[in-house]
Amino acid sequence: MDFPITALLPEIQRSLAAHPRLVLEAPPGAGKTTQVPLALRDAPWLAGRKIVMLEPRRVAARSAAMFMARQLGEEVGGTVGYRIRFEHRVSAATRIEVVTEGILTRMIQDDPELAGVGALLFDEFHERHLAGDLGLALALDVQSALRKDLRLVVMSATLDGERLAAFLDAPRLSSAGRSHPVAIEHFPARRDEALEAQLRRAVEQALARHPGDVLAFLPGRREIARAEAALQQALTEGAGREGVDILQLHGDLPVEQQARVLQPGPDGRRRVVLATNVAESSVTLPGVRVVVDSGLAREPRYDPNSGFSRLDAVTVSQASADQRAGRAGRVAEGWSYRLWPASQRLEPQRRPEIAQVELAGLALELAAWGDAGLRFLDPPPPGALAAARELLQRLDALGADGTITSMGRRMLALGTHPRLAAMLLAAPEGEVRALACDLAALVEARDPLRTRSDGWRERWLALAAFRDGRVSGEAHRGALATIDAAARQWRRRVGAGGPPPASLPAHLAGDVLAHAFPDRIGRVHPRDPQRYVLANGRMARLADDSGLRGEPWIVASELRFEHRDSLVLRGAPVDEAHLRRAWPARFLERDEVRWDAERRALVAERVARFDGIVLDVRPAGRVDPALAAQALTDAVAALGLDALPWSDELRQWRARVQSLRAWAPDLGLPDLSDAALMATREDWLRPLFEGASRIDALPAQALSDALRARLAWEQRRQLDALAPARIRVPSGMERGIAYALGHDGEPEPPVLAIKLQELFGLGETPAIVDGRVPLTLHLLSPAGRPLQVTRDLRSFWERTWPEVRREMKGRYPRHPWPEDPWNAAATHRAKPRGT
Structure with a gap:
């Protein structure tokens, strides 16, 4: 089979023989994902070692490995294999290994020398996933310090290749794609029309007007399910649509269903494939002639409510929209229906995840690597990185000096968010650990309940009911099935050693979740039962209809940050006795001295605390001098230096x-x-x-x-010497210089306010700092009133003095007003009487 990139393969081989890094630009359909690894597997510089290719998505990783294996006439797991989360097909014979992002990071962390690996290929780098950026930064560090012979190839469809090549100091090669013209038509929504109804109209029109299969891009599984229901209804109602199949394509599909979508339709049946952006560039769908693009994708965004990065539906970039449209032009001319107005402008490129997600996982990886100076194409924001490290210290993953702890290394090995890893590791074996697996799956998933509730207990009970074959109308069956499958994976991963508990005691869920959210443990406010003081020192409140009302302690896993207090969106009650067993060192009682602003005096108290929560306050005796000094210093910090x-x-x-x-x-x-x-x-x-x-x-x-x-x-x-407080003037006197700083802290010109008679005979403006900074002269009358402001004394004598002399001579006759100030004697006195 011939691919557009085939002609470029010899140049790629020559470049990597001469240089250890390469940037390869190739549009979707060029064949870079499957042909480049196969072309390099016998390169002399590889010396029998493996090629590891990073593929950001699980569907694409499986698909690429299967396609390459078929080209070699083998099964996956032979020369070509893959490894993704919870699944792998590799063997001792594997020479090309396709891995997803978390797997690559673990490979490098576990073996920095990458023994047995000769090349790392970063596919679809334009997607700018955080793990991809981290993987490249680690690989560059390995290459520069340990493995000069390691080859790095960064492959991209739409990224700024010139910038990337400059960053990597690497050659840059570009390949043509396989593309036919694609006609673009905007298909905006009608007033108050839901997305699935708009998409149904577009698909019906595409099937009626154009040949071939239809590929529809939707942001996620929920939208795919709704669109599938709408289209099935349309096919049932419409005539002549019996030969059309509706298929889904997303990362959570079983392998068999994914394989079916990636093959041509049987017996020439037309297909409508409803896909996430996994179909944007990573996989090839045969027979597609029409693309229907919602213009939306689910991408990670930091959610301060939960402390996690969540997948939010966001508008795609122009580059993504162009890639999606190009899917319709692979085999012949095609058509693309865009479900947004032609007037809407899109961002040119996708923003890198590193700039917009929560960074606790990245901070833990950096601590494990032991070098925070890695080179990133886009460095992580310092504020987000500092917040992430603070959280990791609360989770006992980092020490006070920022180095990783043994707990941190165990958390890292689990390959999930540090909060959830801390919770899974803290749970004792048996039913409690199995419950932790349930809660990890629940926290990671979309909400399985249709009704509003702020308790985790209700969600776990819905999951338990699903396992017993009962699903109420208040729960989503599909969401519960996904959560149950994820919980099973977690039980196998952490060795839960048994099934989940049959029942859930009142505080058990909260006691487990507290290890994931120690900063959000809260105690009820002593004067307001609806408000809670959190361990991080902030305040949170319950909704009026909250099921958590009356609980003395809670853990708030999700908060909506508001102007005054945060609103608890999701939480669970916690047993104080469990907190005292789990974190005895955080329960403290000590003397504290604070500044009372109203009394403008120190107050000494005996204070009992749990983290930032004050449990009890009693008057203390004598004020400790050291505490008093600290309290006064802190008071100045609050009051200001004034x-x-x-x-x-x-x-x-x-x-x-x-x-x-x-x-x-x-x-x-x-x-x-x-x-x-x-x-x-x-x-x-x-x-x-x-x-x-x-x-x-x-x-x-x-x-x-x-x-x-x-x-x-x-x-x-x-x-x-250079910025004196006073300066001697021609009258023989010393006069003060006034210094001042502007609002921006920058110095203003220094000022010498002086009676002008004291400067007679002086031609040049006085200056300080070895003559580099002239003084601003405020020339005063004998009564001390301002007459002139100047930084050019010579110009004043030449141009302004005659007029000043005429006006002042009659007003102050007892003071000298010579016609020639250049040669007059400077004085600070009036003329003697009678002169």
Whole structure:
């Protein structure tokens, strides 16, 4: 079989023989997924080692492996095999191994030298999945430090190949595709029309007007099921549609059903394939001549309500829409119906997941690798990464120094979100561990209940009823079947050693879930039974009809963050005795000293806590001096630095330091900005409060001495020389220079306010910092009133002085107003009487 990429295969082989990295651009249908690995398997540089190809989706991984095996006349598991989550078909003879993203990461983490692997191929890299970005970053680190001979090939259909090649310092090759013209027609919805009804109209029109099969893109299984029901009804009602099959294609289909979809229809029957974006570029569907595109896909987005990344229905990018349309032009001219208005503009490219998902899993992988300096095409956002590490410390996956713990390594091996991994590992063997598997499956899945409820108990009971063959009208049978299958997989994975419990005691679900959400354990507010104080210090409230009302302790697995309190969307009651057994170190009782803003004084208390939850408060006795100093320091952090006893002279000194720091950065003066002083307050401020009980008891001189001590002796000398507090003027007097900082912290021009008679004879504007920063002169009358502001004294004498002299001479006759100020004697006095 000939493919568009066939002609490029020799060039690919030559490039990899000469260079260890390659960027390969090839549109869908070019054959890159199946032909490149086969072409490279006998390359001399491979030296008998394996090729591992990363395929982001399970359907595509199976399909690619099966297709390559058929080309070799073999079964999957021979020369070509695959490994995906909970399933693998490989053997000792396997030379080409197709893996999904989590599998590749585990391979590299478990064996950084990748013994027996000669090449890593990253297929469909344009999808920019987080695991793909991480896998490439790890592979680059392995290649640079351990395996110079390892080949890396990044294959993409729509990504900016020039940018990727520059990032990798790699050659770039491009292949043609196999494509025929595709006519685009927009098919917008009617007023208040549901998606499945709109899609039904489009498919009916496509079947009536055009030959071949129809491929319809929908965001997920739920929409596929609704569309299938609508189309089955249409086929039942319509005449001449008996020869049409409706098929589904998504990642959760059994292998046999996936294989059926990927084969031509029997006896020439027409097919309508309802697919997720798995059919966008990763698999080939024969016979498709028409594409119906909803313009939607389910992609990961961080959901702060749950603390997880959820699959949300989002609008596809223009690149994705073009790829989808191209599916109709593989064998002949085709047609694409887009279910959105022609006026709607799409984003050019898909945004990388790393920029918009929760990063706890990535942070744990980085900690396990031991090097946070990996090179990413798009680096992870620092704020999201910091939040992820904070969570991992709560889960005991990271130590206080950020290194991975033994618990963290066990969590990583489970291949799921760290929250769920922590819960599964904390559950004791037997029924409780089996329950944890049920809860992990429930948390990961879409809600199986049709009715509103904020309790996990109701969802587990619905699952238990399904297992007994009973499904009420309040539950989705299909969703429960999927959850039950996932729970079985988890029980096998973690060795639950038995079936789930037959019943669910009141607190058991919450006791298990608390290990996944320790930051969201809550205790009822002492004065409001509808509100809860959470372990992370925040507040949450129950809905008016909540089934959790009256519970003293809960765990809130899902929260809707609102302006004042968060609303509990999903939770379960927790037994305090379990919390005390599970986390005894988090129950603390100690003396605390805090600042009472109303009384402007310290208050000493004996406080009992669980994490950020205050359980009990009693008056304490004598105030501990160290606690008092810390409390006063914290009070300044809340009140601001203006609460300290600043003198005018000290404010000017600080402005001089900050100004000179900007004007002469080579001097290395310390940063004394508000932000810097706040950030370092433990170093310089806390010692000042030793033995104090009030902020206003701090002496102004002590504050001045502490700040001045932050400059070394040589720096103080340079400050006085380059940015002096006072300057000698022609009258022989010393006058003060005023320094000031703008709202942005940048220095404003320094000001010398002076009576102009004191500057007679001076031609050039005075300057500081070795003459580089001229002073702004505020020239004053003998009465001290402003006459002129200038930074060009010479121009003032030449142009403005005659007019000022005429006006001032009559008003202040006892002061000198010479015609020639250049040669007049400067003075700070009036003329003697009688002159």
